[in-house]
Amino acid sequence: MLLRYLKDHKRLLIALPVLSGIALLLFFLYGLPLDAFFYGAAVLLATALLLFVIPDFLSYSAKVTTLKHLQDILPRTLEFPQWTGSLPQEQLAALGKTLCEELRTREVQNRKRQDDLTDYYTLWAHQIKTPLAAMRLMIQSEHGPGTEALLQELFKTERYLEMLLGYLRLESFTADLRLAHCEARKIVKDAVKKFAPVFIYQNLELNLEEFSNVILTDEKWLCLVLEQLLSNALKYTGQGSIIISMDEKDVLTIKDTGCGISPEDLPRIFERGFTGYQGRQDKTATGLGLYLVKQVLNRLGNSIQILSSPGKGTEVKLFLHREELGSGIPR
């Protein structure tokens, strides 16, 4: 920093020998005693250093440190501090302040725009539930030959709606989070029951094994994850069964006898918008289901593993164990 200080004040540094040289020359031309010059110069230099240079350097150094620190925290806080110094410095500080304010304002506006959009979609999703419910009732009242197939399509629509609502609620995840000790099997049952019509229509068998694990989790978010995984399993299993089990380490396994996922696609299945080979085949995949699952699980702090044999089936493992922190959580 000292070198930089000197560089910043190089005009003064050059002025020093130049002016001293001129003074020396004057002394010489006037025939004045030269040691008076040297003595005077030494006194002046010492005074300058003590009373002016060193304090100035300290102030310079302090400002440099402050600004270095500001460099780190400013992008986060967007608060520009008060600044006193030379006029150009103060003007630059004022500029910094203006930019920070502008950024904060824009952030607020963007936030509001995003919230408005989310609110609109949430309201829309709730509104559409009414005609969907009405359609369900009317189709059931008919009992025609096409009733079963119609109800399946309606069910798919209702599932897409649930997925949308899941996305919208991701935004406010932490506000929404309610961890509690839950019976894992009960949550699985709740999720599975929603898909009864699909199991029946596709004539697939469900093997829900007995297990009594109690886990610490958010029931509704876990249910959402399970529903999405079940939806996938059912979509890609033409015949056979789905087996759900859980071991003593709180690992939940959903195993299907479906068409499986190819090894090339497997590393990418959680990517947003990735549809893979099967998905592209039938054009109904959005590539968003597993992305949503991963987002939720990340926020819940649980991990997921998917194993698959193309042509044989897929196995999804959810690691639902959660370490209890301290003694604050009542059982």
Next chain:
Amino acid sequence: METYKLFLVEDDPAIARAIENHLVMWGYEIARVKNFDRVWEELAAFSPHLVLLDISLPHQNGFQWCEKIRKSSRVPIIFLSSASGSENIITAMDLGGDDFIPKPFDLSVLTAKVQAVLRRTYAFQGTQNQLEHKGVVLDLTASTLTYQGQRLELTKNDFRILQVLLENAGHTVSRSQLITRLWENDSFIDQNTLTVSMARLRKKLEELGLSGFVVTQKGQGYFVP
């Protein structure tokens, strides 16, 4: 036999109409709210045996109406709503609701719940947990069937199947409806299991002298005449 009167508080006309048509077919007398400002007055005038109450309504919401109703009546209330988060269900029960059906729902679920609540509320002591049809009595707590003094123990699934058929006596129940109802009661059976169960059930009924109690309607399902 008394005709039960049901009061329907639902603002969507399509849903209200579908519910009304279905329940009328089941022999209930239905009245729909005309003026959502005067739900209590219309209810009091109709004096129903049961109220079906939506939550999102114009003017006041379902919870508010429930509170008002509960001030002076113990009439059973079943909530219907698309706002089905557990907080809403808990609130509904806390305010004195008797059951909650989340939308979208199946008509068969509606019928079953209405029947269950009516039975709980109005059946004579001792018959509240029983289903009776043509001399066959199902004891819902013991899961047994009694006919002409003979008692039959049935497996959980077989019993449930018979229960659904009796609840829908006179109407055809499709195989998928049967399987769905069993799934709701945590019996995750498939088509094969149903076929086996039906065969076993019929054999047992025959032993009691009840052959022909359950009739197959080809391509449609089963029914108990």
